[in-house]
Amino acid sequence: MSLLPVKQLLASETTGHTITVKGWVRTKRESKNAIFIAINDGSTIHNLQAVAEPGQFSEETLRLVTTGSCVAITGTLVESQGSGQKVEVKATDIHVYGTADPEKYPLQPKKHSMEFLREIAHLRPRTNTFSAVLRIRHALAFAVHKYFNDNGFFYLHTPIITASDAEGAGEMFRVTTLDMNKPPRTDEGDIDYKQDFFGRETNLTVSGQLEGELGALALSKIYTFGPTFRAENSNTTRHLAEFWMIEPEMAFYELEDNMNLAEDFVKTVIGYALEHCADDLAFLQNRLMEEEKSKPQADRSPMPLLEKLAFVVNNDFQRLTYTQAIEILLQSKPHKEKKFQYPVGWGIDLQSEHERFLVEKHFKKPVILTNYPREIKSFYMKQDEVDESAPGPTVRAMDVLFPGIGEIIGGSQREENYDKLMARIQEVGIDPSNIWWFLETRQFGTAPHSGFGLGFERLVLFVTGMGNIRDVIPFPRTPKSAEF
Amino acid sequence: MSLLPVKQLLASETTGHTITVKGWVRTKRESKNAIFIAINDGSTIHNLQAVAEPGQFSEETLRLVTTGSCVAITGTLVESQGSGQKVEVKATDIHVYGTADPEKYPLQPKKHSMEFLREIAHLRPRTNTFSAVLRIRHALAFAVHKYFNDNGFFYLHTPIITASDAEGAGEMFRVTTLDMNKPPRTDEGDIDYKQDFFGRETNLTVSGQLEGELGALALSKIYTFGPTFRAENSNTTRHLAEFWMIEPEMAFYELEDNMNLAEDFVKTVIGYALEHCADDLAFLQNRLMEEEKSKPQADRSPMPLLEKLAFVVNNDFQRLTYTQAIEILLQSKPHKEKKFQYPVGWGIDLQSEHERFLVEKHFKKPVILTNYPREIKSFYMKQDEVDESAPGPTVRAMDVLFPGIGEIIGGSQREENYDKLMARIQEVGIDPSNIWWFLETRQFGTAPHSGFGLGFERLVLFVTGMGNIRDVIPFPRTPKSAEF
Numbered sequence: 001m002s003l004l005p006v007k008q009l010l011a012s013e014t015t016g017h018t019i020t021v022k023g024w025v026r027t028k029r030e031s032k033n034a035i036f037i038a039i040n041d042g043s044t045i046h047n048l049q050a051v052a053e054p055g056q057f058s059e060e061t062l063r064l065v066t067t068g069s070c071v072a073i074t075g076t077l078v079e080s081q082g083s084g085q086k087v088e089v090k091a092t093d094i095h096v097y098g099t100a101d102p103e104k105y106p107l108q109p110k111k112h113s114m115e116f117l118r119e120i121a122h123l124r125p126r127t128n129t130f131s132a133v134l135r136i137r138h139a140l141a142f143a144v145h146k147y148f149n150d151n152g153f154f155y156l157h158t159p160i161i162t163a164s165d166a167e168g169a170g171e172m173f174r175v176t177t178l179d180m181n182k183p184p185r186t187d188e189g190d191i192d193y194k195q196d197f198f199g200r201e202t203n204l205t206v207s208g209q210l211e212g213e214l215g216a217l218a219l220s221k222i223y224t225f226g227p228t229f230r231a232e233n234s235n236t237t238r239h240l241a242e243f244w245m246i247e248p249e250m251a252f253y254e255l256e257d258n259m260n261l262a263e264d265f266v267k268t269v270i271g272y273a274l275e276h277c278a279d280d281l282a283f284l285q286n287r288l289m290e291e292e293k294s295k296p297q298a299d300r301s302p303m304p305l306l307e308k309l310a311f312v313v314n315n316d317f318q319r320l321t322y323t324q325a326i327e328i329l330l331q332s333k334p335h336k337e338k339k340f341q342y343p344v345g346w347g348i349d350l351q352s353e354h355e356r357f358l359v360e361k362h363f364k365k366p367v368i369l370t371n372y373p374r375e376i377k378s379f380y381m382k383q384d385e386v387d388e389s390a391p392g393p394t395v396r397a398m399d400v401l402f403p404g405i406g407e408i409i410g411g412s413q414r415e416e417n418y419d420k421l422m423a424r425i426q427e428v429g430i431d432p433s434n435i436w437w438f439l440e441t442r443q444f445g446t447a448p449h450s451g452f453g454l455g456f457e458r459l460v461l462f463v464t465g466m467g468n469i470r471d472v473i474p475f476p477r478t479p480k481s482a483e484f
Numbered sequence: 485m486s487l488l489p490v491k492q493l494l495a496s497e498t499t500g501h502t503i504t505v506k507g508w509v510r511t512k513r514e515s516k517n518a519i520f521i522a523i524n525d526g527s528t529i530h531n532l533q534a535v536a537e538p539g540q541f542s543e544e545t546l547r548l549v550t551t552g553s554c555v556a557i558t559g560t561l562v563e564s565q566g567s568g569q570k571v572e573v574k575a576t577d578i579h580v581y582g583t584a585d586p587e588k589y590p591l592q593p594k595k596h597s598m599e600f601l602r603e604i605a606h607l608r609p610r611t612n613t614f615s616a617v618l619r620i621r622h623a624l625a626f627a628v629h630k631y632f633n634d635n636g637f638f639y640l641h642t643p644i645i646t647a648s649d650a651e652g653a654g655e656m657f658r659v660t661t662l663d664m665n666k667p668p669r670t671d672e673g674d675i676d677y678k679q680d681f682f683g684r685e686t687n688l689t690v691s692g693q694l695e696g697e698l699g700a701l702a703l704s705k706i707y708t709f710g711p712t713f714r715a716e717n718s719n720t721t722r723h724l725a726e727f728w729m730i731e732p733e734m735a736f737y738e739l740e741d742n743m744n745l746a747e748d749f750v751k752t753v754i755g756y757a758l759e760h761c762a763d764d765l766a767f768l769q770n771r772l773m774e775e776e777k778s779k780p781q782a783d784r785s786p787m788p789l790l791e792k793l794a795f796v797v798n799n800d801f802q803r804l805t806y807t808q809a810i811e812i813l814l815q816s817k818p819h820k821e822k823k824f825q826y827p828v829g830w831g832i833d834l835q836s837e838h839e840r841f842l843v844e845k846h847f848k849k850p851v852i853l854t855n856y857p858r859e860i861k862s863f864y865m866k867q868d869e870v871d872e873s874a875p876g877p878t879v880r881a882m883d884v885l886f887p888g889i890g891e892i893i894g895g896s897q898r899e900e901n902y903d904k905l906m907a908r909i910q911e912v913g914i915d916p917s918n919i920w921w922f923l924e925t926r927q928f929g930t931a932p933h934s935g936f937g938l939g940f941e942r943l944v945l946f947v948t949g950m951g952n953i954r955d956v957i958p959f960p961r962t963p964k965s966a967e968f
Binding site for chain 1: 487489491506507508509525526527552553554556581582583584585588589591604605606607609610615618619621622625626629633636638639640641642643644645646647648655657658659660661662664665667674675681682683684686688695698699701702703704705710711713715717725726728735736900921922924925926927928929930931932957958959961963964965966967968
């Protein structure tokens with residue numbers, strides 16, 4: 001294709017030659033001497049301006065050139081007379097591929113609410129905000145693959161449909177081909193899942209970790225990057241029923257190696273976005289500032305978006321144990337003044353308000369908390385040796401906490417000792433026969449290993465500064481909503 | 485981590501320094517003067533050999549070093565005395581992380597059938613064959629992302645759970661949170677899907693294309709790379725219930741642009757594997773040759789694996805219309821001698837035997853067939869102007885056919901005309917209200933556009949030369965099988 005995207009046309013070093021630009025009309029503006037048509041093809045936040053002389057084109061053609069219409073405009077690339085762009089097109093030919101009736105096309109050039117745009121998710125990628133978010137989302141996804149590839153990890157496609165419910169990470173979606181109306185039944189009257197497609201009960205995965213461990217205990221370093229699911233009835237700005245998760249898993253990594261990797265990984269990926277998405281990030285930063293003007297000072301972001309991202313990339317994360325964090329919270333002003341909504345004490349699952357205090361008020365930087373109480377963490381986490389300072393047994397967990405977001409990464413060293421793992425599995429009531437294959441890795445060539453999970457949309461949320469997780473994925477899946 | 489993977493240790497330019505290698509023991513061999521331990525960590529097909537002097541280590545330690553055990557061996561990196569490797573480790577310390585009881589560990593160093601290895605899919609990545617396949621799979625996946633990123637495409641995560649059944653691509657898996665045993669019912673006695681999680685009937689996606697088109701008609705060039713599903717009861721070497729699909733979609737691309745992209749894409753990705761996976765491909769080539777020794781000449785691959793891949797990369801694909809292909813088949817020897825199992829005639833859905841004849845016998849290279857009969861292709865394909873040589877209406881479809889595999893890519897220019905698309909939708913009986921959002925893109929700024937789909941596992945199958953698709957994905961999902 002000799003067709004150049006708008007992004008490349010705008011970066012042209014030379015002018016005077018004939019080009020064709022294809023894209024969607026963002027605005028048409030008419031003055032006495034010229035008609036200005038702003039064209040965007042989604043390759044960049046910026047439009048290419050086409051200038052047409054009045055009378056040069058038929059009324060019929062110009063009438064069809066409206067916001068949202070799709071056009072091919074051919075003309076001479078010239079230095080722009082106006083400000084805001086280096087070059088523009090002096091139009092010699094206008095072809096309209098597709099019209100957009102101004103009476104019906106919903107994306108007219110005016111402010112639209114995020115709620116309304118969610119209802120037209122099929123069109124919202126044509127807006128500045130969503131195209132910027134989607135380009136940044138792409139850049140972050142590519143940076144993830146690049147990071148792991150550069151560092152000797154292998155991308156492992158763990159299964160989406162699973163028969164194991166070992167993670168206990170929450171409610172699951174059932175996957176079935178049985179007739180819902182009249183499912184086959186056993187002699188005892190139970191649903192006969194032997195007749196289901198896979199010959200057993202199956203669900204959508206909540207995590208690829210267990211299978212990821214199988215990969216790591218053969219290839220040493222693997223990562224997953226795929227969709228995961230939660231059938232939780234959570235209507236919040238932080239939850240999706242379907243979201244993408246990144247889960248690296250590494251043989252021979254202990255807790256500290258795991259923390260080092262997590263920190264380096266997230267910094268590198270955000271650094272990639274800063275380097276490759278400067279225009280889109282600047283646009284979103286301005287958008288955010290405009291939006292926050294109407295908010296009270298206390299609710300505004302403490303730093304502009306780009307500064308916040310650079311801050312994360314350039315500063316060491318604060319590392320401390322859960323037990324130390326509880327100490328800090330117990331000594332804190334909000335606790336003493338009873339300003340926290342939830343109680344503080346060793347053994348609690350930290351609430352968002354606690355995490356935000358530690359990150360945003362106390363340390364003023366990302367924090368990695370480690371060695372959580374065993375009772376509030378998953379069965380597969382490596383049990384710590386007795387820690388004198390902790391009132392109860394702890395595990396080698398680590399959570400990375402980010403400003404505004406809270407937990408962005410959760411991980412741990414894994415329990416590689418068969419007997420300890422088996423004891424814990426029985427304690428929490430998991431049926432070992434469901435995960436015999438997981439247990440066998442501890443019997444055959446077990447090794448110390450670690451890993452973590454990062455919810456991709458939370459990362460996109462943080463990097464774009466968007467306020468609702470439904471606005472950083474193309475077609476969000478939430479309770480009572482699966483349109484598009 | 486200062487720990488170096490085996491791949492890097494084997495490539496060491498210097499010797500004489502102390503290193504530690506961590507990995508799984510592939511074999512242990514004892515001679516009078518030395519014990520040889522071959523260690524693999526999954527980073528490469530090659531093992532690093534550790535050499536220990538008898539008497540240097542306790543019987544107790546050496547007894548635990550068996551095939552499948554996991555060890556850390558420290559020692560001096562020295563030039564290898566034996567052939568087959570440049571360097572080896574003169575062991576000074578052996579630490580056993582995890583044993584593998586030779587009485588129980590199933591992966592003893594002997595030949596295992598593919599069927600048996602599928603039953604222990606949790607361990608098979610520790611074999612030479614599967615680790616090679618998984619490393620190549622990784623390289624291909626990375627090459628896919630790199631290709632599209634380098635060419636200005638944006639990675640679009642289309643939804644996995646969908647409410648639309650427009651593709652008509654086959655049987656689907658239902659996704660539900662309703663109680664299967666006693667689902668809620670409406671007054672009429674039907675299942676009340678309003679009470680289901682999404683408030684409607686939902687399924688696992690069979691293709692991201694329709695949503696991909698929404699992305700392309702805003703961002704110009706997008707691609708998907710995610711899991712797709714077919715609930716077909718197909719127990720073949722070519723079908724999976726869950727597989728990964730790559731679907732680029734491009735605004736302003738017509739059929740020929742689409743073909744050019746498909747050919748360049750698949751050549752580039754295979755070229756990447758040739759460049760980055762030479763060792764693994766050489767291993768698989770030898771494996772295949774060994775395997776084929778027991779086959780009759782006619783069933784053997786016409787070219788060694790590496791030669792076959794280079795041939796695809798270095799030769800233009802043959803392009804012709806479906807109508808021309810039918811002509812060739814009608815004139816062919818197997819047709820005239822009634823050797824084809826299925827009849828040949830304009831309007832047929834080409835069978836594997838026909839495709840293979842065209843690719844392997846007639847043209848002896850990859851083939852792109854275009855302009856298929858409308859009746860055997862999907863509703864969304866762009867209708868051709870009347871073609872005098874074709875006995876019936878055709879669409880701007882294109883299928884890329886590969887030797888041994890058959891169709892590896894299927895694509896088309898899309899029907900961008902609202903009226904023509906709507907007429908076709910009504911003809912084939914799709915409810916337009918199910919895909920109102922898809923139809924609206926033809927009302928608001930429609931544009932010529934094209935795209936294609938490539939089943940990732942078919943590509944991995946072709947590149948690795950494996951014989952069964954279940955052996956190129958870590959944990960295959962097939963009828964009656966969802967273990968791990």
